[in-house]
Amino acid sequence: MFESLTEKLTGALRNLRGTGTLSEANMADALKEVRAALLSADVHFKVARDFIDRVQEQCVGQSVLKSVSPGQQVVKIIHDELVKLLGEGATELAAKRPLKVLMVGLHGSGKTTSTAKLGKLLKKKGARPFVVAGDVYRPAAIDQLEILAKQEELGFYCDRASKDVPGIGAKALESALAQNADVILFDTAGRLQIDHDLIEEVKKLKAAVQPDEVILVADGALGQEAVNVAKAFHDALTLTGLILTKLDGDTRGGAALSIKSVTGVPIKFIGTGEKTENFEIFHPDRLASRILGMGDVVSLVEKAQETIDQKEAERMAEKMRKADFNLEDFLAQMQQVKKMGSMQSILGMMPGMSGVQLPGDADRQMKRTEAIIQSMTVQERRKPSLLNGNRRIRIAKGAGVQVVEVNQLMKQFDQMQKMMKMMKGGNQKKLMRQMEQMRGRGGMPF
Ligand SMILES: Nc1nc2c(ncn2[C@@H]2O[C@H](COP(=O)(O)OP(=O)(O)O)[C@@H](O)[C@H]2O)c(=O)[nH]1
Ligand SMILES: [Mg+2]
Structure with missing residues (x-):
């Protein structure tokens, strides 16, 4: 970011x-x-x-x-x-239950996606979210929200026969409450530009459902334009918060840094990718540290806790201590790390590492390593010494790589095992020397 x-x-x-x-x-x-x-x-x-x-x-x-x-x-x-x-200060949603949230914004800003993302996040925190399709002009928009709601197991309401948005809002609310929902998210239609009709429709919906939060979803990649959009929406609808989307990729940051001080409306969440899990509660202090290259260790640890199975991590650590770590364990560990995101995004959260550019193919490299191990039989993974020339040729074919890559991986794995044995033996000096050597040779396979 x-x-x-x-x-x-x-x-x-x-x-x-x-x-x-x-x-x-x-x-x-x-x-x-x-x-x-x-x-x-x-x-x-x-x-x-x-x-x-x-x-x-x-x-x-x-x-x-x-x-x-x-x-x-x-x-x-x-x-x-x-x-x-x-x-500064609170960036959380109101704690009130039931909580009614109106999602507004321009077409394509990420309203529908963010509605589902927010539902997913709140569900994880124990809420019973319910999403309402309020974009009645494009049938595809209703389908889009319905699919996401199913995928994330959120309550869902739509009325494909009606164009009466305030009416739909009121009925949806009734239905949500009857189903015991405690957070109701209203997705709305957007336009390419802010226009009178759009604002009027949202105002009527707002009057019908009396939301506790009016959240503008703004495309962070638009820079200053996003700030202007936020100003206009705030004037018309009195926003309570912002979701800045598309902060992944090469977004420059101007919107995130200006929008609060220009509009007075706090950023509450950020979207960092297309998938429903690419969504974060906004923490100004953490982002400031990240922007200054000081890393964001808190988020990294949280992410690790969320995605890495604690018991499994302990089991692995134990295996490493005993130098009883085979390729099967290696594969499992790689898959856990991968769940946290791309290698570059993980690196970006480490202090002093944000400027370090991994080779563009770091994630590809990891996939290849994974493919190689997956092409081995269970016995081979447990006992890499079985891997003679013929077996290596077969594995390379299976993984769609060259035999040299298999050889390289095996050499690196061999070194890793040596290091673990040294750790076990407590030979720190030798271990440091070995690590230096590995760094010189381009290091670990991922
Ligand atoms: N890269 C990226 N894409 C996003 C993000 N949020 C939404 N999108 C994409 O932006 C497009 C428009 O999103 P959508 O939710 O349909 O926008 P809406 O018209 O405001 O409802 C879709 O292709 C989304 O996948 C984000 O945080 N990052
Ligand atoms: Mg939409």
């Missing part, structure tokens, strides 16, 4: 971080670079200007320049100001 902004900011701050003494001149240079980084990420120019003013004001204070590590202090000031920009 926001890789190019992170790269520029860490570049601007690199010189400051380690500096023992800091002059007003080199700080001014760094802040100039920070400002340029914000502008090139499409942050609103007034927002960028005020941001730099606020940071500068705090930095010229003698206490910063005279502190033990002025560079670190400046980074901290920038971090805290970034948190303020992204939106």
Whole structure:
């Protein structure tokens, strides 16, 4: 997320971080670079200007320049100001039950997808969500929500025969409450632009269902345009929150950094991909850390806890300790890691690693490794020493790779096993040497 902004900011701050003494001149240079980084990420120019003013004001204070590590202090000031920009304070939905949420936004912004994503997230937290198809103009839109609702096992209401949106809203609400739902999400139709008819229809629906939350779903990839859209919707409908979508890919970050301070409406969730699990509660402090290349360890640990089976992880650790780790275990472990997301996205959450670009084929490489192990028999996986030349040829064919790749994997696995044996034997020095060697040779197979 926001890789190019992170790269520029860490570049601007690199010189400051380690500096023992800091002059007003080199700080001014760094802040100039920070400002340029914000502008090139499409942050609103007034927002960028005020941001730099606020940071500068705090930095010229003698206490910063005279502190033990002025560079670190400046980074901290920038971090805290970034948190303020992204939106301090509560970003949660109202705790009220039943909770009625109206989802609004332009066509294609991700309303329908986000409605299902939000339903899924709330369900995981123990709620009984119910989604309502309010986009009555395109039958495909109703189907889209119905499919997602089935997939995520959410309550669902639609009326294919009616175009009376407020009427549908009222009936849907009745039906949801009768079915004991406690969060009701109303998906609505969008237009290509904000127009009178769209706003009027949503206003009528709003009057009919009296929502507790009116959430604008805005396409984060639109940059400043998303901010303008949010302003217009807020003026017309009084929003209570935002969902910024499409923050995956090469979105520059301008919308996320400007939208709260321009509109006053907090970002509550972010969409980071097309799948229903690519959706996160918005944490300003975590994103600020990520943007500054400081990593987001909290999210990483949460993700690991969510996706990795704790018992299984302990069993693996035990096996590694005993140096009794075979290819079958290796495959299982790789599959667990894969559940957390792409290797690049995992790396992005580690402190200091966000700028590191994995070879473009890191995930492909992992898939190939997986394919190779999957082409082995169970005996071979448990006892890799069985793998003679003929078997390796057969495996390479099965996995659709070259024999050299099988050989390479086996060599790496062999080294891994050696390391585990050393760990078991407690030979730390030898272990460090071995690890250095592996790093030099391009390291692990994934
Ligand atoms: N990459 C990415 N695509 C998204 C995200 N959210 C939605 N989309 C895609 O954007 C397109 C429009 O989404 P949809 O929910 O139908 O938008 P709606 O017209 O506002 O209901 C679909 O192809 C979605 O898969 C996101 O966070 N990331
Ligand atoms: Mg839709």
